[in-house]
Structures are given as structure tokens and as C-alpha cells.
Amino acid sequence: MSVTYAQGFSAAGVNAGISAKPDKKDLALVVNDGPLDAVAGVFTPNRFRAAPVRWTSASVADGHAKAVVLNSGGANACTGQAGYEQSSATAKAAAQLLGADANDIAVCSTGLIGELLPLKQILAGVQAAYGTLAAEDQAGVDASLAIMTTDTTPKTFTAQGTGYRIGGMVKGSGMIAPQLATMLCVITTDAVVSPGQLQAALGVAADRSFNRIDVDGCMSTNDTVLLMASGASQVEPDPKEFNDLVAQACASLARQIIGDAEGASHDVRITVFGAKSEDEALTCARAIAASNLLKCAIYGNDPNWGRVVSSLGTVPPERAVYDADEVDVAINGIKVCDGGKPGRDRSEVDMTPREVHIDVDLHAGGEQATVWTDDLTNDYVHINADYES
């Protein structure tokens, strides 16, 4: 399913010999067969933006893209002018095959930072992917497999609007932090929408999804989310319905990243209620989600609410209004901290479910925000100690 669920898109995923894993698909091509070629993108704010991010943010700025080439096995980040020329050469190769302008080809890369790509393999891979382009479900699945790195499962989304469809794929399981918490994501639709509508829908949706998950507080150099519209359904969607579906797509794909986070054994939902503003609630939720100590405790099935409040307590008063003596904390529905003091006994909390829900009430207002994170496990350390070798 994935990106080919929407009409007017073809895709491919091939083994181009880029990744160190010998049999892994590592290059994907997603082509917008039109009639429209509308696109919107959001990109990492990291100051060491990878070459493909610099290329693609420029190429989609005019709201038009014919296709996107994505590779795993190398991030092409911190590679200077030579790296930029590799992204440019990749776009040119795809453009030539597709009869398009190179500036209408987006390029995304993911993998190790600080090394150039094996360009020969990339270019041969583009050729091979072009040769196997198809609009079938399997082609979309192949593309979603080709962008995986430490992901253990492909992550896709499909949904139906009134007369139109939305599909999507994402990869990402580490180096996941707010702003922008994904690695690579492509969402497609056959609705008839303008680049401006796409950008508006994507901006809001990404802010409430990819920007609200945090695996490890580490922001990537390569994060890219693209939303492409073919118009093939010939349906102009109701704007609210369309925005909601794009939001659903981003939320689902972000949630799948949390569910497949490196080494995680618990998915942790942190909701801060009773804040003066949504922004203050979000600041508090992010501070809690960033606590390694809390994340280790959750791995140990320990409802250690002291680590919730000690993290909350690091938020300076000018960033969030609350009185420490008013704060409640519930873990999986048991209010273990009541007005800044011990509440019900922590032994009442059942920590066995995969999902752990931490609900914090500041009693300072009527706004709230939710952030998702994971526990910190031996497997996370193992995966990230050995990733390069």
C-alpha cells in the first residue's frame, strides 16, 4: 500500500548495493504521474543540514515536484560541496529518465553522517528503480522497505477521503527528537490541491505529530517530510476533511516510529493538563520525555513518579506557570502524586502493558499537550553503540 495507495503515483524499491547489508533494498523512487505535480515539504532545522536536504528544500520551494529518490545506507551529511553534487547528480539522473527538470526531483538520504555516497551504485539504482516502477501495492511496500535503516518493520499509512485517497511511508527509529522527529517521510494524495493547501495542511500536521515524539532527544541532519498531490482523483477535497486526513497520516506514522523505536519495550504517552497555554503544556511534557532516568525506570517497570516531577521541576517559571505543591501525577491511571506529595501507593500501578500513560495535571489553567516517547533500554544502548560497525 503505502505511497501507491493514492492514484497517480508509481513507486519502486531496489537493492542497489548502497547499504552494508547485502540483501537489503536501499533505494526507492516515488513518481507523481499527475496530472498535478504539487508538493510541500518540511525539513530539519539542524544547522548541519545534509546535502539532500539543501537540494530538496530548494527544489520543492516552488511547490512542484515530479518525483523523489530516497536512499538508505548513507546520509550524505557533512560532505561539503562534493556531497551536494551527489544529490544534484542523483536528481539529474532521475530527471533524464522521467523527462523532467532536475529541479523537480527531490532527493532524500539516510544513514551514517560524514561519508559520501557510492554514487555509481546510486545512479545504477535510480536506473533499476525506474525500470521497475509500478502503481501496484507491492511497489509502494518495496519503497517503504528500501528506506529502512535500524527500523525493524516498514511503516505505512492509507486512508480514504470523500472521493480521494492518501497514502504514506516513513522511516525512523532513532535520532528522533522534536523539531523534526522523523527521518524520511513521503505522503501522497490524489486529491486536487494546490501547493499552498498542501503546505498549510502539512505544517500543522507535522507540528502536532512528528514534532511531538522524542525517542532520544537527538535531532537528525536529514529529516524530510514531503506531501505530494497528483490530482488523479479529480476531486477537490473539503479543506477540513483533507487537513484532518493529513493530520491522521502524520500522527499514525509518528506513532509507528515510537512503536518501533530502537530497543524500546514501552511506548510512553506523556500528557500535561491544566496548563496556562498549550505551549507551556508542551514545554513541560517535553522536559519529562527527555529524562533518561525516567525512561530507565519505565524499562524496569518502576512507576517512579519522583523522576517525573524532578524533570518537570527543571522547567523555569518563565516557561511554564505552576505551583509544585499543586501538581498531580497519574501513571496508568493511578494518581501516585497528589498535590506534590505521595498519593496512592505506587504498587497499585500496573506497568506490564506496552503503553505507559503519564498524566500530569498542573492545575494552572485549561490547556494541554501530549508527547510520545519510549523507555531507555539495554537494546537502545547496544544498537547505538554498534550502529557504525
Place this chain on the structure above:
Amino acid sequence: MSVTYAQGFSAAGVNAGISAKPDKKDLALVVNDGPLDAVAGVFTPNRFRAAPVRWTSASVADGHAKAVVLNSGGANACTGQAGYEQSSATAKAAAQLLGADANDIAVCSTGLIGELLPLKQILAGVQAAYGTLAAEDQAGVDASLAIMTTDTTPKTFTAQGTGYRIGGMVKGSGMIAPQLATMLCVITTDAVVSPGQLQAALGVAADRSFNRIDVDGCMSTNDTVLLMASGASQVEPDPKEFNDLVAQACASLARQIIGDAEGASHDVRITVFGAKSEDEALTCARAIAASNLLKCAIYGNDPNWGRVVSSLGTVPPERAVYDADEVDVAINGIKVCDGGKPGRDRSEVDMTPREVHIDVDLHAGGEQATVWTDDLTNDYVHINADYES
């Protein structure tokens, strides 16, 4: 040695049955026998300040303290008014024995957040400690043993000024983040100094030591550093020499925390050079020190400089001026990133020493700052998944 190295101080460390470990010393008493009773303190800025921090910050605010009672085995944090009354009762018990005012007794606690202390054991422990007070070296060592929690070794300091002495002890190995990166620290001197001089010396010294180490980005509710002067040497120190020695004491004790950080296998020194200001250098160094991915890579002896620059790249331009294409990164002396691009081959880096030195040059100015951190290991996860149970 430790706190009794300076003349005019007696100390004790006893097993009061507070800690879950049956044979562990868990209550320390440090008494200033005068003639002076000057004191200065710095405290956690965490908004969930523990009861003993609230008690002690108020009691030392006048610059005078006769003694400090410290316990491991319980933090007495998030315990409301009942917790505050426990700190007060502890101070009163010590005051009565010492013929002092309760407001001249500081109280420090460390351990699990969210539970009241076993007050009966605390009060009996104060009595027992009072009964074994001594000015000998071993008494200071006993006190440093009594404040340990997950520490694997006591951490002490001694130094000689011109005619006077400084001694100190600290505990801390997790929940260590800038502002204020320690748990409990007591430094003593027999120099003749005023409370104002003590506070000035301690403020600067703590800012450049305890505020520049980061084990896990987690700020405690109980952090307290006290500097006490007895005047027993009858020597008024040269202010510069005295300030330097206090700075040395804090730097040494902070460095010992890093060396004993939970589960660590590498101590990591991160220095950012070439910044426009010291503050900008510090912001960048802290961003790098906070990266779980980098800390896992170091555990795996992987000189993964991509994780250095991707962390650096999260610092917003308004917080630190630099051009990503100018940044150099050296790991253990090998410049692996040169002007934002690959430099010497990462295989040249020897990652076997316990100390790992990461030197980042922003090429944006003449200022620099150093932060110490540790690698992130399976043992850290193990210790903190199981700490409560």
C-alpha cells in the same frame, strides 16, 4: 581526610538503619567547632525542591551554621509539610545535642523521591553520630561513606593554603546535570573568612565545576553544596589563593563524580573553542554532552563525529554564532571533521583510553568552555531500571 582535614571540624558517619542496604553507613554529622561559624551554600534550582533544601537554604541565609546532618537512603522530596517537619525535627535534635540554635543546623538528604524518612532512625542516628564525633581523618572518611548512594567510592578532597586548609566530600553519580550537578557536597576550611567571601568564592567555583558536568541531563531535587569556615587556623587568606583553592576543591569533586558516574566506561571532556563568547561555547558544549546517541557511540569506542555535529547543529543561531562549513571536530587529537566535512580517517582515533577528548572549533571567535560527561552504557540502564527495587 575529607571534611576533617581542616582544623576546627569534627565529623561522624554511622549506620542508622535508614538505607535499605543493611550494613551501610547512612547518616553523617559535620560540626564546625569554631571559633567562626561562617557558611555559604548553593542549591538546586529545581522547582520541586526537597524539604531539606527548603530548610537549609533558609537556615544558612544569614551566613551562619554550626553543623550539618546528612542522610542517604531517602531524599525527603515531594513530601509536603510532613517532610519539612522531618527536616526541622532533625535540625532540632542536633541543635539540642550541640547546644546550638536549630536555625544553625543544615540538613541534607539523598535517596528516593516521594517518601517520608524513617524519622525514628534519623533521630537515633543523630544521637549516635554525636556520640562518635571526632576530628580525626577516619571520622571525615566515615562521613563521606555515609552520604554515598549509587556511588561506588567515597569522593573527597584536601588542599593546603598558606597557613590554612581546605577539605571536602561529595556524593553523586546519577541525576547529574548542569545547574547544579552534584547531589550533596560539604567543603570545610579553617581559614578566617566572612560569609560574604565564602559565598563569592563558592558561587564562582560551583558555576565552573558542578555546573559543567552532565551525566544524564537529570537535575535533582536535593542538590546542595555547603562551604563552612571555622577560622581555627587564625589565618586570613589571600583572597585570590583562597578562591583558587575553593575552585580546585569543586573541580576535583565534580571530576570525581564524572569518574564514578553510573555505569560509565569513558569520561568525556568536551571543549568548544573559537566561540564568540564563553556563554556560546558553553551552550554548544552542553548540547553535545546531552546526546544519548553520541554517548552510546563512545561506549562502543566509535569516534562517530556525525553525532557531535548533529548535536551541535541543534543549537539555534541566536544562541551561538558559527558557520557549519567552518566547524572542526577532533576526537582524541585526530581532526576527523575539517570545515564541516570529513577530515582524517576515523580509524586513526584511539578510543581505548578511559578519557575521551572531543575538541570542537567553531572558528567564530576567541572564547571557549569545557563540559565533562560520560558514555551511556548498559550498566547505566541497568542501575537506573533497578534503583528503586
